[in-house]
Amino acid sequence: QQPVQSPQAVILREGEDAVINCSSSKALYSVHWYRQKHGEAPVFLMILLKGGEQKGHDKISASFNEKKQQSSLYLTASQLSYSGTYFCGTESSPGYQKVTFGTGTKLQVIP
Amino acid sequence: DAGITQSPRYKITETGRQVTLMCHQTWSHSYMFWYRQDLGHGLRLIYYSAAADITDKGEVPDGYVVSRSKTENFPLTLESATRSQTSVYFCASSGGSGESYNEQFFGPGTRLTVL
Numbered sequence: 146q147q148p149v150q151s152p153q154a155v156i157l158r159e160g161e162d163a164v165i166n167c168s169s170s171k172a173l174y175s176v177h178w179y180r181q182k183h184g185e186a187p188v189f190l191m192i193l194l195k196g197g198e199q200k201g202h203d204k205i206s207a208s209f210n211e212k213k214q215q216s217s218l219y220l221t222a223s224q225l226s227y228s229g230t231y232f233c234g235t236e237s238s239p240g241y242q243k244v245t246f247g248t249g250t251k252l253q254v255i256p
Numbered sequence: 257d258a259g260i261t262q263s264p265r266y267k268i269t270e271t272g273r274q275v276t277l278m279c280h281q282t283w284s285h286s287y288m289f290w291y292r293q294d295l296g297h298g299l300r301l302i303y304y305s306a307a308a309d310i311t312d313k314g315e316v317p318d319g320y321v322v323s324r325s326k327t328e329n330f331p332l333t334l335e336s337a338t339r340s341q342t343s344v345y346f347c348a349s350s351g352g353s354g355e356s357y358n359e360q361f362f363g364p365g366t367r368l369t370v371l
Contacts, residue, residue: 147298147315175358186346186362187299194358232298241306242287242350242358245315248298 146170148235150247157223157254165218165250167233176209176216177234177244180227187232190218223254258282262347262363270371275334277366279347286351288330289360290314290322292343299346305330337370344368 148169157163167176175194179187191200193209193216200207204221220227230251234244260281269275279288290302301314303322311322319341321333330349334341347363 147300177358177360179360186364187360188362189359192358234299241304241312242360243301243304243314244360245301246291246299248296 147245148233148247150231150233150250152250153248154251155253157220157227157252159225159254159256160222163220163223163252165220165231165233165252167216167218167235167247169214169235171214171235171237173209173211173214173216173235173237174239175236176207177236178207178216178218179232179234179246180229181232181249182229190231220252223252225254225256228252228254260347260349260361260363262345262366264366265364266367268369268371269337271338272336275337275368277332277334277345277347277368279330279332279363281328281330281347281349281361281363283349283352283361284327285349285361286327287349287360288324289348289350290320290330290332291346291348292316292341293346293365294343302332302345334368337368339370342368342370 178190181187207218209216230249234246263278289304291299305311305324345366348360350360
């Protein structure tokens with residue numbers, strides 16, 4: 146079953162912050178985050194392997210609450226280049242790198 | 257070319273025809289994947305492979321066949337194309353060394369239209 150992402154879409158002005166949430170009905174081993182710009186392939190942002198782990202990537206960071214089976218992606222001081230669709234992907238067990246992706250959150254940053 | 261490539265990039269076919277989408281990676285990654293992307297559904301896994309000659313079904317395998325005789329190639333065949341298989345297809349690979357082990361690298365995609 147696909148993880149649920151919220152919100153489905155968000156519009157930000159440059160410099161504003163955003164949070165994208167990802168929730169699964171299954172116990173999770175890891176959460177992946179990808180960004181896809183229009184007409185392009187998805188690009189890896191980060192993976193969280195341990196419960197409670199937070200990782201950062203420039204001004205984009207993420208947290209993983211293993212008990213709640215949730216992850217959140219934090220975008221601070223957004224830039225125009227952050228526009229795109231963000232996907233979370235979840236793995237329920239290690240071994241095959243089989244990731245189930247959510248339906249995506251479309252983020253648009255405007256001047 | 258280094259990386260992961262897909263061919264063709266665009267394909268128009270008719271209902272009932274067999275179509276094969278090619279995927280080639282130069283990193284010798286162990287894992288390879290096929291996804292389809294449709295509006296409102298995100299990326300859905302069709303088939304994946306953990307190594308040459310090891311493949312398994314994903315979420316939406318019906319109507320598709322895969323093979324992996326060589327590590328670098330992972331072709332996807334639509335045995336008898338249907339209109340519902342109109343989609344953008346992405347191939348991906350993972351299993352690199354170090355920190356990139358879990359990172360999936362996606363090909364540029366193939367836009368398939370079934371008339």
